[in-house]
Amino acid sequence: AQRVTQPEKLLSVFKGAPVELKCNYSYSGSPELFWYVQYSRQRLQLLLRHISRESIKGFTADLNKGETSFHLKKPFAQEEDSAMYYCALKIGGNTPLVFGKGTRLSVIA
Amino acid sequence: KAGVTQTPRYLIKTRGQQVTLSCSPISGHRSVSWYQQTPGQGLQFLFEYFSETQRNKGNFPGRFSGRQFSNSRSEMNVSTLELGDSALYLCASSPQGTYNEQFFGPGTRLTVL
Numbered sequence: 001a002q003r004v005t006q007p008e009k010l011l012s013v014f015k016g017a018p019v020e021l022k023c024n025y026s027y028s029g030s031p032e033l034f035w036y037v038q039y040s041r042q043r044l045q046l047l048l049r050h051i052s053r054e055s056i057k058g059f060t061a062d063l064n065k066g067e068t069s070f071h072l073k074k075p076f077a078q079e080e081d082s083a084m085y086y087c088a089l090k091i092g093g094n095t096p097l098v099f100g101k102g103t104r105l106s107v108i109a
Numbered sequence: 110k111a112g113v114t115q116t117p118r119y120l121i122k123t124r125g126q127q128v129t130l131s132c133s134p135i136s137g138h139r140s141v142s143w144y145q146q147t148p149g150q151g152l153q154f155l156f157e158y159f160s161e162t163q164r165n166k167g168n169f170p171g172r173f174s175g176r177q178f179s180n181s182r183s184e185m186n187v188s189t190l191e192l193g194d195s196a197l198y199l200c201a202s203s204p205q206g207t208y209n210e211q212f213f214g215p216g217t218r219l220t221v222l
Binding site: 043044045046049086088094095096097098099100101102 | 112113140142144150151152153154157159164165167199201210211212213214215216
């Protein structure tokens, strides 16, 4: 079965420091990868998807099929980036999203 | 457009009871998915409905069931509640299916005593 692993439950960084949230997946084919974010007292929402190849709120993520990874990066963390981040995978078509257990990012002023 | 709404927002039940949760998708969205969110397991997929038909099902016991109405509103039912069913239940809607972006509701917090 497909699996998404986010090895860090909590990641604390200082404001202005680079951020990298790790995501590894297990699937031998070509998956679709997503990052979802949940800010305090807000709904879970899509941050970015790998097929879009875009930067959202300064965040980027590159799919590395060799390492089966989809790490989320931002060069300079902001306090408003503090949130819960979930990596998710789907194997195509109308298959369900498989989520990792999430990483809580805390940006310290 | 109004977002996904879920009712009730909070619910307290006792073991053995049953519960029904409701989800109203964004207008025009035909796909509704349900997820269970717990601190230990994270987000786990329960099922997806599209045009009143269950299209995908997660690995949950038969006590968990759902349905979708012709107006795309969906309900999920949990019978014979167990303590481990305490969780945040999230509903997400999308225009056609899971290959579209999913828009999540605020969730229903279920506590089983």
